Amino acid sequence: MTQPTLEEVRRAPKVVLHDHLDGGLRPATVVELAREVGHQLPVDDAESLGRWFAEAADSGSLERYLETFDHTVAVMQTHDALVRVAREFVEDLVADGVVYAEVRYAPEQHVQGGLSLDEVVAAVQEGFDAGVEAAGGRIVVRQLLTAMRHQARSMEIAELAVAWRDRGVAGFDIAGAEAGYPPTRHLDAFEYLQRENSHFTIHAGEAFGLPSIWQAIQWCGADRLGHGVRIIDDITVDADGQVTLGRLAAYVRDKRIPLEMCPSSNIQTGAAESISTHPIGLLTELRFRVTVNTDNRLMSGTSMTQEMALLVEAFGYGWEDLRWFTINAMKSAFLPFDERLAIIDEVIKPAYAKLIDQS
Numbered sequence: 004m005t006q007p008t009l010e011e012v013r014r015a016p017k018v019v020l021h022d023h024l025d026g027g028l029r030p031a032t033v034v035e036l037a038r039e040v041g042h043q044l045p046v047d048d049a050e051s052l053g054r055w056f057a058e059a060a061d062s063g064s065l066e067r068y069l070e071t072f073d074h075t076v077a078v079m080q081t082h083d084a085l086v087r088v089a090r091e092f093v094e095d096l097v098a099d100g101v102v103y104a105e106v107r108y109a110p111e112q113h114v115q116g117g118l119s120l121d122e123v124v125a126a127v128q129e130g131f132d133a134g135v136e137a138a139g140g141r142i143v144v145r146q147l148l149t150a151m152r153h154q155a156r157s158m159e160i161a162e163l164a165v166a167w168r169d170r171g172v173a174g175f176d177i178a179g180a181e182a183g184y185p186p187t188r189h190l191d192a193f194e195y196l197q198r199e200n201s202h203f204t205i206h207a208g209e210a211f212g213l214p215s216i217w218q219a220i221q222w223c224g225a226d227r228l229g230h231g232v233r234i235i236d237d238i239t240v241d242a243d244g245q246v247t248l249g250r251l252a253a254y255v256r257d258k259r260i261p262l263e264m265c266p267s268s269n270i271q272t273g274a275a276e277s278i279s280t281h282p283i284g285l286l287t288e289l290r291f292r293v294t295v296n297t298d299n300r301l302m303s304g305t306s307m308t309q310e311m312a313l314l315v316e317a318f319g320y321g322w323e324d325l326r327w328f329t330i331n332a333m334k335s336a337f338l339p340f341d342e343r344l345a346i347i348d349e350v351i352k353p354a355y356a357k358l359i360d361q362s
């Protein structure tokens with residue numbers, strides 16, 4: 004059995020549930036848009052800018068990592084810029100072999116140029132539609148609307164997500180600095196979404212530990228965990244390899260709560276030390292509902308292909324493992340059940356069956 008190569012992984016169908024729109028611009032697009040609006044960038048050519056983002060984001064702290072978004076958000080304040088960024092985003096996902104994507108961003112961060120929240124969502128949807136059409140239907144894309152956890156607009160954004168639920172928005176999320184901003188700060192928004200039979204994920208257990216995960220699940224009712232990597236703090240492994248799960252870790256595994264894991268991003272923010280010591284290895288062995296994601300392709304200089312390939316290299320994963328991650332992700336998508344099943348049965352399974360056959 005040979006290990007999947009980078010090129011083979013690129014061609015395999017992949018699913019991404021955790022990918023930020025404002026974290027996945029092409030460096031060349033940032034340069035062009037910045038010139039149009041007169042935004043001052045730290046460096047002016049695309050190649051150095053790509054490097055600058057990766058280096059500046061590699062800070063060991065989530066707060067400093069997030070500062071780099073000032074430069075992407077600044078150039079995403081007009082209808083045309085949002086359409087372009089959204090369209091290119093889909094093109095890049097298609098080139099990466101992604102067949103289903105949930106792409107998140109915070110509409111409240113894109114109103115400085117005078118757009119309304121509704122106009123922001125409409126512009127992003129226009130870009131996604133154009134990208135999907137150009138790809139001839141090889142990809143399905145949905146929006147997730149994020150509220151910033153240090154702000155106080157979560158109820159408004161939750162209402163926006165519900166208003167757009169049949170027009171391309173599949174769910175809701177909160178993001179931003181985690182320490183000091185617990186999920187329960189936005190409890191009214193989560194309770195509203197539950198009453199509306201709506202879906203949401205919460206960034207939790209990235210820069211803060213178990214209390215954040217516990218609140219996200221047991222107080223707020225999150226369907227999935229953004230990162231959730233610190234669930235490892237509730238798992239002990241003895242010297243003789245005996246594994247014991249605490250009550251929260253057991254709950255997360257028993258209820259099959261999806262973990263949107265983003266290995267490279269975690270190393271940059273200091274949530275994990277390296278790929279080979281990343282908790283994804285143990286969580287996969289213990290059969291948590293693990294999914295693999297990019298988080299921010301620009302800041303991490305990564306792609307779904309690269310995240311998968313890094314895991315192959317670090318843990319010796321083969322096609323069966325990559326198929327498992329992919330099906331886990333598709334099962335956990337905020338898409339209606341029949342549509343999820345169709346992608347699993349008609350796209351993912353046949354492609355991996357062929358790859359497994361050939362290896």
Ligand SMILES: O=c1[nH]cnc2c1ncn2[C@@H]1O[C@H](CO)[C@@H](O)[C@H]1O
Binds near residue numbers: 069268
């Ligand atoms: O990994 C992360 N943890 C927390 N917040 C994040 C992460 N990546 C991006 N954002 C934040 O989400 C906003 C909307 O997309 C971004 O502007 C950034 O501030």
Ligand SMILES: [Zn+2]
Binds near residue numbers: 023229
């Ligand atoms: Zn994120």
